[in-house]
Amino acid sequence: MDSLNPAEQRELSSRMEKKQMKEFMTMYSKLVQRCFDDCVNDFTTKSLISREEGCVMRCVDKYLKGSERLGSRFQEQNAAMQAGQLPGR
Amino acid sequence: MDSLNPAEQRELSSRMEKKQMKEFMTMYSKLVQRCFDDCVNDFTTKSLISREEGCVMRCVDKYLKGSERLGSRFQEQNAAMQAGQLPGR
Amino acid sequence: MDSLNPAEQRELSSRMEKKQMKEFMTMYSKLVQRCFDDCVNDFTTKSLISREEGCVMRCVDKYLKGSERLGSRFQEQNAAMQAGQLPGR
C-alpha cells in the first residue's frame, strides 16, 4: 500500500473516486427502496397519502443519522483493531 | 450523452450489450431462485412433486408478465419525469 | 472455450484467480453477517455473551460443512446434466 509511486497514486485515486460515486448511488437507491418498503403498503391510491409521505421523510432522516453514527463507530473500531492487532504498523 | 463520436458510440454499444447480457442472466437466475423459494418446501422427496412443478410454472408465468408490466410503467414514468422536470431538453 | 491459445489461457487464469479471491472474500463476509444476524440479538451488553459466542462458533461450523456438502452435490449434478443433456460433447 505504502509503496505506490505518484502515477500509481493518481490512478488509484481516480478509480477510488469512481467507486465512491457508485457506492453513493447504491446507498441512495437502497435508501429509497428501504423507506418505500417500510412506509408504502397501501395500493388503493395512486399517489402517496400524507401518512406515507411523513413516514418516508422520517425514515430518510433516521437512516441518514443512523448510517452516520454507524460510520463513526466503524472507523473507531477499525482504528482500534489495527492498532491492537497489528502493533508496530 | 449526445456528444459521443461514432467510435465512442460503438464502444458504448458494445459495453452496453455485455451489460444487458449480464442483466438478463441475473434476471434469469433470480427468477429461478424466487420460484424455487416460493414453490419448493418439501424435502421428503428427491424430485419435484406435481404440485411444486405446477407452482413453478405459474410462478414463472406470473413473474414474466409482472416484470413486463413493470417495465412499461417504469418507462412511461421515466419519460414523464424527464419531460416534466427537465423542460427544454 | 476449448480453443484458447496459451496466452489467452494465462490471461484467463489470472482473471479467474482475482475472481476467486473476491468470491472468497464475499463468502467470508456473508458468513460473518449470517451468523451475526442469527446469533446476536441482545444489545443490553456491549460484548458478546457466552451464549452468543457459542452460537456463532456452531453457526460457522455448520455453514462451512453445509456449503462444502452443497458444493459437492452441485458439481455432481452439474456433471450429470452436462453428460445427459449434451451427449457427444
Add this chain to the structure above:
Amino acid sequence: MSFLFGGKPQLSSAEKIDAALTEVEMVSDMFNRLSQSCLKKCIPADYREGDLNKGESVCLDRCVAKFFEVNVKVSEKMQGEAAMRQGGAAGAGGMFGM
C-alpha cells in the same frame, strides 16, 4: 442524470463512456429494486394462476407510481440538506431523477 456529468468540460472518451454507463447502471439498479419491491408487495406467493389478475395489475401500476414519488421526495430532501450544509439555497428539481 446528465447534469452530474454535463458540467465538466473536455471529458476524455473513456470518461464520457463511463459516465454514460454509470447513468444506465443507475436507472437499471433503480428498476431492479422497484421490481423486487413491487412484485413482492403485489403478487401473493401462492401462484394460483399464471396470469396477472385485475387486482395484481392495478397494484403493480400504482406501485410504480408511488415508488417514483418516493424517489422524488427522497431526492428533494437530500438535495435540500446538502444545500443547507453548504449554506446555499436548495435546488429545485430532482438531483436523483431516474
Add this chain to the structure above:
Amino acid sequence: MSFLFGGKPQLSSAEKIDAALTEVEMVSDMFNRLSQSCLKKCIPADYREGDLNKGESVCLDRCVAKFFEVNVKVSEKMQGEAAMRQGGAAGAGGMFGM
C-alpha cells in the same frame, strides 16, 4: 453454456476470455443462489450443534436436486416461449443449463 458463444466465428482474444468468464460467473451466481436458498430451507437458525445432522444432510442433498430440476423446467419454459414468439419450434434441452 458454450452454445451461447460457440456459434460466432472469429472471436477476438478479449471476447473469448470475456465469454469464458461470463460462463464461470453464471455458474457461480447459480451456486450462490442455490446455497442461500438451501441453507435457509434446511438449517434451522438455532445451531444446537456444529455438525450437520442426518436430517439436515439429506435435506441439503434433495434441495440441490430440486433446485436443478427447477432450473431445467424454467429454462425449458423460457425457451419454449422464445421459440413461440419467433414462430419457430421449441428447442429441446436446457438453454440455461448450469
Add this chain to the structure above:
Amino acid sequence: MSFLFGGKPQLSSAEKIDAALTEVEMVSDMFNRLSQSCLKKCIPADYREGDLNKGESVCLDRCVAKFFEVNVKVSEKMQGEAAMRQGGAAGAGGMFGM
C-alpha cells in the same frame, strides 16, 4: 489486510492498484453488511420520529462492537481450521481484520 498482498515481491503497478482497491472493497463490503444488520436490529420500522432516540443510539453503538467481535471470532476460527488442515499451528490475530 495488507499482509495478504504485502508478502509477494515485485508486484506490477496494475497488481498493486488492484490489491489496494480489493482491500478498500472488502472494508466497504463489511461496512455495508454491518449497516444492513444493525439498522435492521436497532431501528423499528415505524419511524415515529426522524431523530435517533437514546435507545436506538446505544443499540447501534453496541451492535457495531458486537459485529466486530463476531468478525474477529470467525476469522480466528477459520484461520485455526486452515492451519489444522495444513498441519501447522494456528496463527494468532485476525486474518480477516477489517
